[in-house]
Amino acid sequence: MSEMSEQTTETADVQAFRSTDAPLTQDELARVIADDIAPGSFVNLGIGQPTTVSNYLSPEKKVTLHTENGMLGFGPQATGDQVDEDLINAGKIPVTELPGASYFHHADSFAMMRGGHLDVCVLGAYQVSATGDLANWSTGKPGAIPAVGGAMDLAIGAKDTYVMMDLFTKKGDRKLMAECTFPLTGVGCVSRIYSDKAVLLLDPSGVVTVRELHGLTFEELQDKHPDVRFEKAGA
Amino acid sequence: MSEMSEQTTETADVQAFRSTDAPLTQDELARVIADDIAPGSFVNLGIGQPTTVSNYLSPEKKVTLHTENGMLGFGPQATGDQVDEDLINAGKIPVTELPGASYFHHADSFAMMRGGHLDVCVLGAYQVSATGDLANWSTGKPGAIPAVGGAMDLAIGAKDTYVMMDLFTKKGDRKLMAECTFPLTGVGCVSRIYSDKAVLLLDPSGVVTVRELHGLTFEELQDKHPDVRFEKAGA
């Protein structure tokens, strides 16, 4: 398997700024993330939209998927006869087992996460700050029943935590913040935002590197986020 | 296996004081300890003299032996064809595997100890204090190379830590102290001393309950340990 290292794709960090006229569809966005995941990586995909990234991870890439409930190497959703109530993912969806899989208990599974052994974790978000703070577990509404699950563990566990989200809410509110107003999930943990309108590289300095813009100009991005400093990648 | 609870022998704590004229032999002492171990117990026997206790644990008693290097349920020393270099005990002696055995890694093995899951641990000692402090890893000689192994973990891990030793050194020095002069292995961890001349129950109060005396009178015991307060069991 040593030849794998030669297959490593160009990493996103060295890509120069590029832009297109239309926002990415959810499928296009999933493909962009999948393309950025290096062959042989161990990856955790959050519940919901991040799960769709798996559709674009080709078998040749040998990416191994982790699920917090104690498994490495699960495959596509189970159907028909394949359904086994003892074999589910973090979203409690029946899945399948791929060759090379392994099972372990919950403490071992979260040790694997917390210990930084996963290469990439892709999560959804309510808000992300320019320095990488993540808010994705609570909108802080009074009276709401709080529930966190594995979100806080996932946020700080992987070598790289990517957020997959729309850049703005349906109401048009921004989700990239100078500082999150929703309760935090983790501090300084997000390294990249993959959104319909922009691919952004975050840094503890708070300077946001803009790698891609889709249906949005650099000036429009800056106008919408006056309290965030942006720089074009490769500039 | 629920019938086992009926087989539980009378515990030592309720035994009244008794004495004999001659010190116990090492084999007799091993038998006394074995008799005090309840059926179904999980037990760790330290290297050296404590190992001999296993000679008196009958199979019907269903005592399971733990070894720190990652195994429950080992059997007698391996001989001839049985020898397997991958199957050794803490003393690095080849042993055998009994039905019901299990293997686990070092962190799990010491978690089992430290978490208080072993019923009894039997250790040797240089000195024991009246309040149960144990000194068995170093004589504190200047220039000696220190080595501790699993001694400190074992000392504090089991529900009950028993010490098996001679009551006096070959030179006649006492080993039961008001306070240990040798470097400590653990604080307040020993609950009983099984020795050739006395079986003693220790307590954080420092009052030592004398359950058995062999070849030593109560007055002689007190004379040799003027700074320790003794009481006869059941008195």
Add this chain to the structure above:
Amino acid sequence: MLEFVDTAAEAVSRITDGATVLIGGFGNAGQPMELIDALMDSGATGLTVVNNNAGQADAGLALLIKERRVAKIICSFPRQSDSWHFDEAYRAGEIELELVPQGNLAERMRAAGAGIGGFFSPTGYGTQLAEGKEVREIDGKHYVLESPIRGDFALIKAYAADPYGNLVYRKTARNFGPVMATAAAHTIVQVDEVLDEPLNPEHVVTPGIYVDTVVGIPTGSGVKEREEREALAAGRPKPCMATKTAAELAAQK
């Protein structure tokens, strides 16, 4: 002391009012549903329950909560689309909630089982869930001090137990079981299979030292594998690779 009992009712009979009970399972996988039902029937109340969730629909843990038998729940994800009994009890102020990130929940029980007095976890640092807790910077990273969670009892589901109480689990139904077994003073296990022979010592996941009460309750877990094994024993198709041991794989080379 290990015991094998015949009914779930007998298995949970020692659980008294006010006990802290660790309950395994993630979703339905590994959830000891029959033991929970028996706990419901037992009448024990004022319980503190530790589980990943707070009950779903009208079954198991949700019913215990509906009947106000749970005074406090320690969990990571109480809010689900069908957690209406918890929701109601919580809004009425009739159940105490300690919300714990899932990994801290598992690690805090692991700490209890391993005799660790507390540990510094990076999870939750800087969030509401760390408020009031000791924090510390170690080698440039921030951590929160977390304490052990011990149970008086654990109720878990495994796939099979051997006569020595050694357990194996099936697939992702393993989840919290092995950790909870170490963290409780008395561990009660329901298994699909009570075996007559010892498990392979290399394959044991939970050694019998952590197991106190076993009850065999066939629930259908592993039926497919069992059919495959029976077919094999009857001389039909060769076993799938996944059931071979390392020694068998090595021998066929």
Add this chain to the structure above:
Amino acid sequence: MLEFVDTAAEAVSRITDGATVLIGGFGNAGQPMELIDALMDSGATGLTVVNNNAGQADAGLALLIKERRVAKIICSFPRQSDSWHFDEAYRAGEIELELVPQGNLAERMRAAGAGIGGFFSPTGYGTQLAEGKEVREIDGKHYVLESPIRGDFALIKAYAADPYGNLVYRKTARNFGPVMATAAAHTIVQVDEVLDEPLNPEHVVTPGIYVDTVVGIPTGSGVKEREEREALAAGRPKPCMATKTAAELAAQK
């Protein structure tokens, strides 16, 4: 990134001067002797080594110490009847020793692998080995704060690796291997068998995520089991119970 290499020399070739190397084994069981020999041949020096012992007789780790290639050793039991090379280096002040109780040694590496910043251990409280360390009373019991031990590399021995880097061990040769694999930035494993097929996912002890470099070096471990398997495959006597899986035991009922 997982790689399979052909020689022990290749396996250890990344280890540079000054590296911290975790070395598995307890006694001879699980000791990666061929990897240690290769490390000796590689010339790497100024090493920090973590091992339960400090080398025995005139082989492996003892030779590394004899040649003064080990600047510091972290271990629980350096003094043995045949640890003369360590004894000499230590008395000459030419090797630094950090003596750690065996369970703390294992748990400190476990903490490193699990992302724990520190933990309160009861082991060693009130002894010389806790001097200078933070102590704390928690629920009436005394604990010592212990820190993680990380390795740049781990050298371990397992019984078999599958094509995905998943590992199984043999009997008490498991010892420190699984913990060290989690605690090192790069884990190098020597195995007796490199398998062509995946291991049973239920039996994997070290998942491939923790494994970076694998080299197959038959050392004779497990020969007996292999012979038994081959006899079985040839239609000879029935397998001993210990090699059956839970599913097989269930199926024969």
